[in-house]
Amino acid sequence: MQAPSFGGVKIPSGNGQVIRLSRGASLSDFGDRIDVNPASLVQVMMHLGEMVTATQSLTDETLQLLGEELKYTIEVVSPEDEDRELLESFSIEFGEDEGGEEDLRARPPVVTVMGHVDHGKTRLLDAIRNTNVVSGEAGGITQHIGAYQVATEVDGEERRITFIDTPGHEAFTAMRARGAQATDIAVLVVAADDGVKPQTAEAIDHAKAAEVPIVVAVNKIDVEGADPQRVRAQLTEYGLVAEEYGGDVQFVDISAKQGVNIDGLLEAVVLTSDASLDLRANPEMQAQGLAIEAYLDRGRGSMATVLVQRGTLNVGDSIVCGDAYGRVRAMLDENGDQVQKAEPSRPVQVLGLTNVPSAGDNFLVVKDDRVARQIAQQREARERFAQQAKASRRVTLDNWQKTLEEGERDELLLIIKGDMSGSVEALEESLLKIEAGGDEVSIRVIGRGVGAITQNDINLAASAGAIIVGFNVRPEGKNSELADRMGVDIRYYSVIYQAIDEVEAALKGMLKPEFEEVQLGSAQIREVFKVPKIGNVAGSIVRDGVIRRNSKARLIRDGVVISDNLTVDSLRRFKDDATEVREGFECGIGIGYNDVRVDDVIETFEMREKPRD
Structure with a gap:
């Protein structure tokens, strides 16, 4: 052929x-x-x-x-298949317990709390662990994912439950969905005085998609207008039928604020786990699990909160987590105390990784550091190529010249840096969902990472014409000055909703910055001098403020603007050049305009960017 x-x-x-x-x-x-x-x-x-x-x-x-x-x-x-083939090449089986039935042991359930914003998720988690989280959060919002384990007594036996502390607002849909993948049971919080809301239905969808049992916590029963029975009736429309109505879903009336019936809720979680799930894992194998959160600590390096799903994680193990690897130097529990080992369903904070993994990355223990490094490097390369393919624009011979000439398509390029990998991921997912006029304007995230804004971030932003979004982070060293010199726009946020609102506003109109005029000073002309090759120079006295060289100026005569959009080209005190002259001093001012007269007023000003509300 x-x-x-x-x-x-x-x-x-x-x-x-x-x-x-x-x-x-x-x-x-x-x-x-x-x-x-x-x-x-x-x-x-x-x-x-x-x-x-x-x-x-x-x-x-x-x-x-x-x-x-x-x-x-x-x-x-697919990345999943490629990762599985990669692990198989090292004779590693991920996601399966080794050994037979006799090697499996019962493990605590892993619980995610979901629900509508302001229905009391954070308050409930606060009540369960008896620590005050709300006061330390910007805007009272859970900004990152954590995890902790609590103990409760059921039928005279101590039972443990692991809680994944996921934020509950709709902006973090991706994080909630990811949390549900590691979850055995979902606790749905519904306010007794407010009933079912859109995000309540969204949370139900996540739990059902993950095929996890649901326990409903009817919160705020102490508030005026509370009607727990109405909540039960509303949720029957979503397939959640209370046991007292002949269904199989446990409803528990609580008050997170007053600490009412919290033990009843924990008992309901344990009973639901026993009735619906067979939670067992092999603690004798090498550990595998999931990274729930990670961030960069200035003193201790990469700090990753991991949830052990099978096996036992020990201090000194060689570990690979996503594209990060290292040896476990130390492990901390939710109280900051050091632990030597972590069994299935145990969340711990791991020190010793080379870099910050992404929230949701799987981790596994391998036989030595060399294997860990090889797996991490291959994963990193694969992720980089996949991101490049995802970010690349489809340009054809038919449309590329037309697009350039007509400017039909605008792109807002962003680099996202944050203090927590979960925050970065949630912010990126939220920003990419913004709808702004169809295909006319779009967002493309060309870089993301955890930690301070680096020189590489600024160089990338300068070369690509991108904006850097800093979420609870700042530039390191003198990078702020570098950004100013290179004309890179860095926006700082501590509340995720503000970032989304501002980017959405910018996207919908590609909003040009608003500037306002700020008056610097004014000078009254006392005498006019004719200078060869320069023209007329105004001998003046500064009446208020300051006159600066190269500032904008206007000429006013008898209260009327004679000429606008002038510039202070020259500024002298006696025979010496000056950069600025302050109130009460005399000077010679050249503004490139010859029709100046005695008693005219030269007013100087500058344009400053006006902060948007």
Whole structure:
């Protein structure tokens, strides 16, 4: 069969041959697999109307398009499958308990608290662990995910429950959904005086999608207008039928503020776990689990809160978590006390990772540091290629010139830095969901990370024309000055809703900054001097404020503006040049305007960006 020709370039037909490629693969990767020069594939893509380079990460659709043209069957390997194959190459089985039934032991249930904003989720968690979280939160909002374990007594036996402290506002939908993946039971908090709200229904959807049992905590029973029975009736419409109505869902009336019936709620969680779930894990194998939260501590480095799902994690284990790896130097419990080991369902804070993993990354213990480093580096490379493919814009020969010429499409490029990986992920998910005029304007996140804003972030923002969003972080060292010099806009936020509102406002109109005029000073002309090659210079006395060289100026005569939009070109005190002259002093002012007269007033001002409400 004759090889098809593309612009004079002949490439052998694949005849249906299957090629497996990683997500985000480039033409070079494809060329290596079929033994073809990548430059030839660039010409094929041009023939197909796509402008791509040999090393550019391609989307799944582009890879499929190229495969169809060359008669190859392209299989894009998902990150999950690729990760599983990677672990299999090291003889590691992730997500399964080793051994047989006799090796399994009962483990505590892992619980996520969900519900509508202001229905009392944080207050309930506060009441359960008897510590005051609310006072330390910006705006009374749970800003990051934590975890802790509590003990309760059921039928004379001590039982433990692990709580994942997920934030409850709709802005953190992605984090709630991710929390539910590690969750055995969901506690749905509904205010007795407010009833079912949109986010209540959203939380129910998350719990059902994760196929976890639900325990309903009817909160605020001590508030005027509370009607717990109305809540029970409303929730029957969502398939949650109380046991007293013949259903299988436990409803518990509580008051988180007064601490009423908290023990009853914990007992309901344990009973639901015993009735609906068989929670067992093998504590004798090497530990595996999930990173719930991570951040960078200035003194101790990367701090990752992990939930052990199977096996036992010990101090000194070699661990890999997402694209981070290291040796467990120390483990801390929810009280900050050191622990030597963590068994299934136990959340602990781990010290010793090389960098900050993402919230939701899985972790596993491997035999030595070398294996951990290899797995982490391959994961990091795979994630980088996948992100590049996700971020790359689809540009065709048909539209790229037209787009450039007409400016039909605007993109708001963002780099997100935060104090917690969960906050960064939640903020990114929320910003990408903003709708602003369809396809006319869009958001693209070109970088994200945990920790202070670095020089690399500023360089990337300057080269790409991006805005840096700092969530509870600031630039390190002198990077703030560097950002000013390079003209990089850095926005700082401590409450996530404010960030979303401002970005949405900017996106909907690509809002230009508003400026307001600020008066600097004024000077009265006493005498006019004619200077060769310069023109008229006004000998003046500064009446108020300050006159600065290069500031904006206007000329006023008898209260009427004679000329606006002038500039103080020259400023002298006697025979010396001056940068500024203050109130009460005499000076010579040149404003590049010759029709100046005695008793005219020169008023100087500057334009300052007006902060938006």
